[in-house]
Amino acid sequence: MFAIALALVLTPQQAAIRALADQDMRVATVGTRLAQGAAAMCPGQHLSTAGLVIQDAAQYSAATRDDARSALMLGEGPTVVGVVEGAGLAARIGDVVVAVDGATVAARPRAGAYDRVAQVEDAIEGATAPKVALDIRRGGASLPIDLAVVAGCRSRFQIVQGGLDKTQADGRYVQISERMLSLAPTDDALAAIMAHELAHNILRHAALKTPSKLAEYEADRLSVWLVGRAGYDLGAVMPFWEALKKRSDYGIFSDGTHPGWKNRLAAIAATLAEVRAQKAAGAPLVPSPQEDASQPPKAR
Numbered sequence: 568m569f570a571i572a573l574a575l576v577l578t579p580q581q582a583a584i585r586a587l588a589d590q591d592m593r594v595a596t597v598g599t600r601l602a603q604g605a606a607a608m609c610p611g612q613h614l615s616t617a618g619l620v621i622q623d624a625a626q627y628s629a630a631t632r633d634d635a636r637s638a639l640m641l642g643e644g645p646t647v648v649g650v651v652e653g654a655g656l657a658a659r660i661g662d663v664v665v666a667v668d669g670a671t672v673a674a675r676p677r678a679g680a681y682d683r684v685a686q687v688e689d690a691i692e693g694a695t696a697p698k699v700a701l702d703i704r705r706g707g708a709s710l711p712i713d714l715a716v717v718a719g720c721r722s723r724f725q726i727v728q729g730g731l732d733k734t735q736a737d738g739r740y741v742q743i744s745e746r747m748l749s750l751a752p753t754d755d756a757l758a759a760i761m762a763h764e765l766a767h768n769i770l771r772h773a774a775l776k777t778p779s780k781l782a783e784y785e786a787d788r789l790s791v792w793l794v795g796r797a798g799y800d801l802g803a804v805m806p807f808w809e810a811l812k813k814r815s816d817y818g819i820f821s822d823g824t825h826p827g828w829k830n831r832l833a834a835i836a837a838t839l840a841e842v843r844a845q846k847a848a849g850a851p852l853v854p855s856p857q858e859d860a861s862q863p864p865k866a867r
């Protein structure tokens with residue numbers, strides 16, 4: 568990712584805002600790569616991804632808004648605060664988005680603080696590959712830029728504040744808590760848990776209404792393929808899940824809906840072996856048709 572290099576001393580509040588924006592950037596980076604890598608696995612569920620993180624000063628309370636402007640270079644309107652590496656290279660941090668594919672962004676928020684950001688994100692996601700045309704304001708100048716967009720699986724990734732070891736997928740969003748983020752020391756480890764939640768969305772598990780152990784097996788197994796397809800380190804998968812297993816207070820995985828850890832880890836290990844074998848053979852990283860991911864592993 569591109570670091571936001573500002574040669575100024577930040578106040579504690581500005582530093583906190585920047586730290587959260589850095590975490591947003593991390594989640595956007597891993598999420599974009601996973602969603603794009605998974606594109607072949609989610610027929611009918613695509614959207615365009617451009618790898619931009621956009622914020623609006625209106626999102627911040629009156630007490631923090633000026634600090635947010637300073638810390639993140641926010642302008643008057645939805646502003647680019649992060650650009651995922653390898654994507655959206657025509658965009659720069661500090662660019663204010665004025666129009667997307669000719670549709671002008673509202674001059675000020677209407678219904679809510681996020682609505683201009685949502686308007687830009689919706690327009691980019693709905694753009695027809697391979698590019699989307701943005702009108703932006705950079706410094707004092709207005710200029711048009713073409714942004715490359717890539718098809719990805721239809722999920723938005725966001726951080727939820729709070730101390731729980733929590734992640735969830737509702738079919739549209741993948742949410743990850745700040746504490747779960749802190750449990751994933753590297754992007755490779757973060758990819759393991761985010762791929763699990765993306766897999767729930769790809770497999771449309773939210774439609775099941777009630778949590779199911781079989782759904783967890785399916786998500787665990789598909790997640791390993793998604794990690795491999797995105798090019799993240801498969802060697803980080805088992806250490807992440809083993810570390811999570813050691814945490815006895817891990818809420819969502821101890822409520823009886825996630826299968827027993829022993830079975831889960833065995834299924835993940837078995838899938839890792841399959842993915843590695845396919846990779847070694849230079850074959851596409853897709854589950855073999857014989858594999859029935861809905862069944863728990865047998866031998867135990």
Ligand SMILES: [Zn+2]
Nearest residue numbers: 763767783786
């Ligand atoms: Zn799950």
